[in-house]
Amino acid sequence: MTETDSVAPLTSAEVSVKLFVDDRSVVRPLELIAVFHRWIKEGVLEDELMIDVANYEHVPKGPGIVLICDKAHYYFDVRQNRWGMRYRGRRDARATGEEAIVRAFGSALKAASLLESDPALEGRYGFRTDEVEFGIYDRLRAPSDAATLTAVRPALESSVAALYGEPPESLDLVSGAKEPFLVAIRNGTSPSVEELLGKLAAAPAG
Amino acid sequence: MEGVGSWQEKLKDQIPDKLGREVDIFETQMELRRRGEVDERLFAETRLRRGVYGQRYDNGQRHDGTQNRPLPYRDHPTKGPETIWDAPGMVRIKIPYGKMTADQMDVLAELSEDYSDGISHVTTRQDIQLHFVHIEDTPDMMRRLAAVDITTREACGNSVRNVTACHLAGVCKTETFDVTPYAEALKEFLLGHPDVQDFGRKMKPAFSGCAHEACGLVNMHDIGYIAKTREVGGKVERGFEFYVGGGLGAIPHPAQLLTDFVTEREMLPLTQAVCRVFARLGEKENRGRARIKFLVAKLGIEEFRRLVLDERETLPHDDRWTAYIDDLAGYREEALREGAPLKLEGEHSEGFRAWHDTNVRAQRQEGYAVVTVKLPLGDITADQMRSLADIAREFTGDNVRLTVEQNIVLRWVNEADLPRLYAALDVVDLGAPGAETIADLTSCPGTDTCKLGIAASRGLVAELANHVGHLNGATDPALKGLRIKASGCFNSCGQHHISDLGFYGISRKKGGRLVPHFQVVLGGKWVENGGSFGLATLAIPSKNIPEVVKRVTNRFVEEREPDETFTAFVERLGKVEVKSFLQDLTEVPSFEEDPSYYSDWGDPRVFTMEDYGEGECAGEIVPLVEFGLQASEREVFEAQLYFDAGDMDKAKAMAYKAMLTAAQALVKTEFYDITDDPDHIVTEFKARFHETKRFHDKFAGTKFANYLFQAHENGGNGGRPEQARDQVQEAQLFIEAAYKCYERIGTAGAPA
Numbered sequence: 001m002t003e004t005d006s007v008a009p010l011t012s013a014e015v016s017v018k019l020f021v022d023d024r025s026v027v028r029p030l031e032l033i034a035v036f037h038r039w040i041k042e043g044v045l046e047d048e049l050m051i052d053v054a055n056y057e058h059v060p061k062g063p064g065i066v067l068i069c070d071k072a073h074y075y076f077d078v079r080q081n082r083w084g085m086r087y088r089g090r091r092d093a094r095a096t097g098e099e100a101i102v103r104a105f106g107s108a109l110k111a112a113s114l115l116e117s118d119p120a121l122e123g124r125y126g127f128r129t130d131e132v133e134f135g136i137y138d139r140l141r142a143p144s145d146a147a148t149l150t151a152v153r154p155a156l157e158s159s160v161a162a163l164y165g166e167p168p169e170s171l172d173l174v175s176g177a178k179e180p181f182l183v184a185i186r187n188g189t190s191p192s193v194e195e196l197l198g199k200l201a202a203a204p205a206g
Numbered sequence: 207m208e209g210v211g212s213w214q215e216k217l218k219d220q221i222p223d224k225l226g227r228e229v230d231i232f233e234t235q236m237e238l239r240r241r242g243e244v245d246e247r248l249f250a251e252t253r254l255r256r257g258v259y260g261q262r263y264d265n266g267q268r269h270d271g272t273q274n275r276p277l278p279y280r281d282h283p284t285k286g287p288e289t290i291w292d293a294p295g296m297v298r299i300k301i302p303y304g305k306m307t308a309d310q311m312d313v314l315a316e317l318s319e320d321y322s323d324g325i326s327h328v329t330t331r332q333d334i335q336l337h338f339v340h341i342e343d344t345p346d347m348m349r350r351l352a353a354v355d356i357t358t359r360e361a362c363g364n365s366v367r368n369v370t371a372c373h374l375a376g377v378c379k380t381e382t383f384d385v386t387p388y389a390e391a392l393k394e395f396l397l398g399h400p401d402v403q404d405f406g407r408k409m410k411p412a413f414s415g416c417a418h419e420a421c422g423l424v425n426m427h428d429i430g431y432i433a434k435t436r437e438v439g440g441k442v443e444r445g446f447e448f449y450v451g452g453g454l455g456a457i458p459h460p461a462q463l464l465t466d467f468v469t470e471r472e473m474l475p476l477t478q479a480v481c482r483v484f485a486r487l488g489e490k491e492n493r494g495r496a497r498i499k500f501l502v503a504k505l506g507i508e509e510f511r512r513l514v515l516d517e518r519e520t521l522p523h524d525d526r527w528t529a530y531i532d533d534l535a536g537y538r539e540e541a542l543r544e545g546a547p548l549k550l551e552g553e554h555s556e557g558f559r560a561w562h563d564t565n566v567r568a569q570r571q572e573g574y575a576v577v578t579v580k581l582p583l584g585d586i587t588a589d590q591m592r593s594l595a596d597i598a599r600e601f602t603g604d605n606v607r608l609t610v611e612q613n614i615v616l617r618w619v620n621e622a623d624l625p626r627l628y629a630a631l632d633v634v635d636l637g638a639p640g641a642e643t644i645a646d647l648t649s650c651p652g653t654d655t656c657k658l659g660i661a662a663s664r665g666l667v668a669e670l671a672n673h674v675g676h677l678n679g680a681t682d683p684a685l686k687g688l689r690i691k692a693s694g695c696f697n698s699c700g701q702h703h704i705s706d707l708g709f710y711g712i713s714r715k716k717g718g719r720l721v722p723h724f725q726v727v728l729g730g731k732w733v734e735n736g737g738s739f740g741l742a743t744l745a746i747p748s749k750n751i752p753e754v755v756k757r758v759t760n761r762f763v764e765e766r767e768p769d770e771t772f773t774a775f776v777e778r779l780g781k782v783e784v785k786s787f788l789q790d791l792t793e794v795p796s797f798e799e800d801p802s803y804y805s806d807w808g809d810p811r812v813f814t815m816e817d818y819g820e821g822e823c824a825g826e827i828v829p830l831v832e833f834g835l836q837a838s839e840r841e842v843f844e845a846q847l848y849f850d851a852g853d854m855d856k857a858k859a860m861a862y863k864a865m866l867t868a869a870q871a872l873v874k875t876e877f878y879d880i881t882d883d884p885d886h887i888v889t890e891f892k893a894r895f896h897e898t899k900r901f902h903d904k905f906a907g908t909k910f911a912n913y914l915f916q917a918h919e920n921g922g923n924g925g926r927p928e929q930a931r932d933q934v935q936e937a938q939l940f941i942e943a944a945y946k947c948y949e950r951i952g953t954a955g956a957p958a
Contacts, residue, residue: 014320034810041270051263051277051294054338054654055808056325058668060635062587063324068338070279070292073323079589091340137320140213178312178592180319 009142009152009181010100013093016135016180017101017108018077018086019127019193026124027083029057029064032076035120036067044114047107048072074111085112085127088137101134101159106200113193129164130190133174135182144175149183160185163199213346217353225352228359232256233345234840240291242283243843248836250286251826255365257298257358258344260286260822261337261655264293271811285341288820294338296655297321297347298361303371303389303413304332304608310354311595311606315588321347326591328584330648330701331410332370332608333361337655359397364405364825366481369393371413372421373609376539377569377576377617381415382433383444385422387537388473389413391530392431395474396481404485404830406496410453411477414735417447423610424735425461426452426704428498429480432735436467445469450480450510451502454698458739459499462507464514470534474527479517483510490827522879541618542603545573548621558628560639564686566624569617577616577627578641582671583649583664584612586636593634601627610701611689612648613641644688644759645674648701652694652711653806658821659694661711661722665807666751667692673752679763688762688772689732690755692724697821702727704736706772707755712745713815716794722748722806722813728758728784729776741776743784749803750791757787831948834871835941838864842937849934854927861930861937862922865914868944872901875951888918901947910936910943 021027033053040050049070056063061081067074071094075086087108095103115125134156136142142152153171161167168185175182218226232252239249265288266277282291299314306314314334318326321343322336329335339347348358360366369389376384392411396402402409411429414422424430431446448468452461468476480498487505489496502510554562565578579594586594598606598616605617619627631637640646647670650656652663670690679685693700693710702708708727713720723745730740746754766775776784794803804813841864848857866884869891873880880890895901896911903910913936 033808037271037810040268041272049277049279051268054323055665055668056323056585056587058582058671059325059585059587059590061589062585066323068294068323070277073338075323079324079587091342139316139320140211140216178316179589 009136009138009148010098010155011093011096012100012136012138012141013071013089013091014137015093015100015104016086016088016133016137017104018075018084018133018135019108019112019129020082020084020131020133022126022128024083029076029078029083030055031121032065032115035115035118036065036074038120039067039114045069045074045110072107074107076115084133085115086133087111088135098155098159101155102163102200102203104134105132105159105163106197109193109197109200113197116193127193128190129193129196130187132185132187133182134185135175135180137180139180142181144173144177144179144181146173148181149173152183156183156185160187162203163196164189164191165199213349217349220353221349222352222355225355225357226349228357229345229348229352231840232348234843235836236341236345238840238843239283239285243839244836245832246284246286246289247826248828248832250289250822251363251828252833252836253285253341253344254363254822254825255360256344256348257300257361258341259296259298259362260289260657261293261295262653262657262659262817262819264289264295264657265819266290266293267817269811269814269816271814274816286822286826291341294340297336297339297344297358298329299334299336299351299356299358300361300368301332301334301356301608302369302393303375303386304373305386306606306608307354307604308595308598308606310356311591311598313350313354313356315591315595317347317350318591319588324588325585326588327651328581328586328608328612328614330610330612330650330699331368332373332610333368334608335651337651357397360402362408362822362825364407364827365409366396366399366402367408367410369396369411369413370422370427370610372415372419373607373615374421374567374576374617375413375415377571377574378415378419378421379568379570380419381570382435383415384537385413385415385431385433387530387534388431388446388470391474392477394530395526396477399478399481401478401481401485403833405481406488406490406827407493407498408825409481409484409498418734420704420732420734420736421610422735423701423704424449424452426454426458426701426736427461428453429477430461430735431468431473434467443469446473448473448476451499451507453497453499454701454703455497456696456698458698458703459503460738462502462510464507464511470531471528474530475518475521475524476514478521478524479514482517482521483513487513493827539605539618540603541571541574541620542601542605543620543623545571545620546622547573548575548624552625554625557632557637557639558625561628561637562624564639564643565641568621571618573621574617575619575621575624577619577624577631578609579614579616579631579636580638580641580646581613581636582638583647583667586614590634590636594631594636597627597630597634600630611642611646613646643686644677644680644690645671646689647671647674648689648691648705650693650699652692652700653809653817656694656699656821657819658697659711660713660815660818661694661724661748662806662809663692663694663700663709663711665809666709666724666748669807670752670755673755677756678760682763684766684772685759685763688759696725701736702730703739704730704732705740706730706732707758708740709751711748713813714745714747714794716803717796719797719804720813720815721794721803724748724751726751726754726788729773731773738773741781741784743781744788744792746788746791747794747803748806753791754788757791758784761787831871831875834874835868835945835948838868838871838941838944841867842934842941845934845937849930854930855923857930858917858923858933861933862917864937865917865940868941869895869914872944872947872951875948884918884922888914895947900951901943903943903946910940913937913940
């Protein structure tokens with residue numbers, strides 16, 4: 001792998017971070033349609049141009065309920081029966097390298113935090129952070145293989161270490177060759193979403 | 207994408223040259239539009255003919271339930287009238303007669319993840335649609351499709367759309383013969399054909415293997431072919447009943463019989479003649495009356511037939527009309543595995559038996575079955591699509607087709623493999639029973655994504671899917687076989703007119719507020735190729751539609767006569783009686799009593815028509831000459847790029863070609879059959895525009911025309927390399943003169 005290639009995956013706009021719910025028995029994805037519509041109406045995600053809500057609740061283990069934005073999508077996704085909030089950049093990379101990872105974490109955490117505190121959801125939504133799924137939906141820059149993991153590993157490890165205060169316990173490629181590049185990040189601790197957001201806010205601007 | 211290459215580079219050995227060139231051209235057209243060098247209307251029709259469609263809210267406005275709010279996208283040129291460049295849109299991917307390979311399915315899965323939202327949507331015309339796609343991604347998407355031999359060309363716009371056909375073609379027990387190779391021949395012949403570039407509206411073709419089943423839906427298509435044989439001199443001859451002028455829309459028209467037998471040899475030329483008549487005489491101004499059904503109705507089928515036959519007589523011969531016939535005998539699908547019967551008396555699960563009962567159909571070929579994979583609302587996730595591709599590889603190879611009921615079928619399944627196949631499908635949630643029953647509901651995208659949608663047809667159908675399993679007599683075979691189909695508006699993409707229980711979105715006012723409603727259409731005939739249209743009865747609030755289904759089906763179960771079809775039952779009941787027993791459901795409570803009536807299914811916003819926009823189904827009416835002039839501009843742009851790259855020979859050749867293209871476009875306004883031969887173009891241009899002085903510039907006289915003549919004399923590539931700059935500039939001036947000439951002949955029709 002060349003030096004140029006080694007940074008290529010993290011030049012993609014299509015970086016994704018998914019946080020899993022801690023108790024799916026109290027979660028009803030359909031209720032999020034109204035919540036996301038209200039977010040659009042109230043301009044809740046200040047950094048995003050929010051456009052519409054797509055409902056795929058009828059499709060098992062699919063994209064779930066999607067808040068469509070101009071430069072990113074926010075999924076409450078039920079893929080592989082693992083429910084969670086997924087931020088996925090779509091266009092115009094907002095950053096590259098470690099900064100891209102940190103920003104994607106920030107966007108996912110922000111959305112998760114909003115769900116946790118949304119009055120309509122009555123505090124039922126909570127997210128664990130001991131496992132996070134990181135991904136790059138860009139098969140040109142980031143094919144799902146060990147080489148891509150090798151390329152992104154240093155940036156991922158240092159980003160997670162900065163956020164959690166310690167490096168991740170493991171980073172494992174969890175996607176097959178035909179799937180988008182997805183990595184399971186497992187951490188020794190599970191700080192709250194608010195705690196992680198606080199750390200991000202306190203971190204010096206990149 | 208420096209450092210990592212590009213899809214163009216990565217796939218260069220896999221993309222057929224022609225398809226690759228088409229995508230490159232589209233990318234250049236995009237660049238020209240971004241620079242503001244192509245008119246937005248022309249670009250809109252250009253991208254539509256590449257399958258790149260608009261989507262709801264792409265005018266930069268969205269109603270949030272309280273008020274209309276702007277969506278502040280970046281300030282770019284539009285991609286069509288009132289269509290913001292950055293707003294996501296839909297891409298329609300043509301899958302001719304629904305036939306897909308496993309490798310194509312893998313790519314479709316990838317594209318849905320990389321460019322859309324992870325869902326592939328199967329349409330009622332055997333296409334795949336991806337939503338929320340950015341136009342900037344479309345060239346790469348097209349390249350990735352081209353690498354597996356799929357094109358989006360003419361998937362939208364005023365063109366010949368996807369050629370559809372019965373998904374059982376070739377394996378059906380009741381068909382006359384396999385229509386697949388004929389559908390393929392028609393697709394190949396018409397794609398990009400010059401005679402289908404100047405329609406006032408789209409044209410949808412369909413093939414059916416028989417007259418009595420539904421699958422081909424010929425009766426509701428612009429042009430349709432039903433397989434037929436006849437005996438001539440003791441030999442069986444294949445041909446088709448050839449229909450024209452069918453269509454749904456607001457006013458459904460049954461197709462008219464153009465000829466009761468068109469031979470294999472005449473199928474393509476007769477179709478070409480129909481296309482020419484439609485292009486010449488079809489309505490161009492009033493798009494609401496521009497489909498061929500209106501032309502056939504206006505002229506009458508006898509006159510239309512006469513015109514077509516006259517046209518046929520004058521068509522220049524084309525070897526392709528019959529070239530495909532030699533290949534027919536060689537066409538066959540191969541089974542992956544040897545067929546063997548299923549032992550049904552074994553220990554099969556209840557799930558398997560229910561699935562087998564509705565989703566498995568024995569093929570004509572002993573030991574083989576067709577398996578229908580029922581998709582909710584026509585949607586399939588990327589993971590499922592990939593899994594299904596692998597399942598196909600294991601059980602059937604590339605024998606996969608999409609259906610007009612928004613499902614996917616696997617053909618040539620060894621019957622003995624069915625239990626294992628079911629288990630494999632069930633693991634990925636594709637083993638749901640109920641295919642082609644009342645539980646297999648159809649819907650167009652409606653207000654979810656369509657600009658023309660009035661009501662939430664997908665929301666309604668998702669809701670009805672929760673009810674149909676609990677209907678009185680749900681297992682009664684007569685009830686089980688009914689179809690429910692919904693459209694978001696009167697345009698009928700959900701095919702509500704030909705379903706037993708059909709619904710299309712409308713709105714009504716109550717107390718000054720809008721209420722989403724559906725018009726109830728009962729008793730349409732799905733069989734016999736969509737044999738007859740249902741009876742429009744009442745406008746009912748959306749929230750009461752589940753009760754409509756319950757009441758109507760209940761009454762059918764309880765009151766139908768032995769062997770009475772639903773269509774016959776509705777006819778017997780009559781409109782007055784239907785209205786009478788549904789009348790109370792038309793009542794809408796006040797907003798204060800029940801605000802839920804004022805929102806649509808699956809959309810909590812207070813209902814509004816503010817988001818209703820101008821659809822792109824009708825495309826833009828762009829005269830053929832404008833496409834030609836646009837092509838010449840694109841070519842001169844490419845000539846400039848060659849010049850900038852230091853390739854002077856190519857720059858000169860492309861500049862010359864640009865002038866020829868512009869001249870040809872002008873000639874075509876008077877002489878439709880002008881060829882691509884440079885000598886022919888220059889001769890005709892000289893006679894029609896130069897010698898008549900119609901091309902002459904008020905101040906420069908013959909100067910610009912002489913640029914073309916000079917370049918033509920040099921064979922397009924004469925002179926020193928450094929003259930390339932001059933030739934590119936001359937081409938630019940020639941094209942500008944061509945535009946001026948077009949304006950003059952367009953407005954005054956007189957020489958300058």
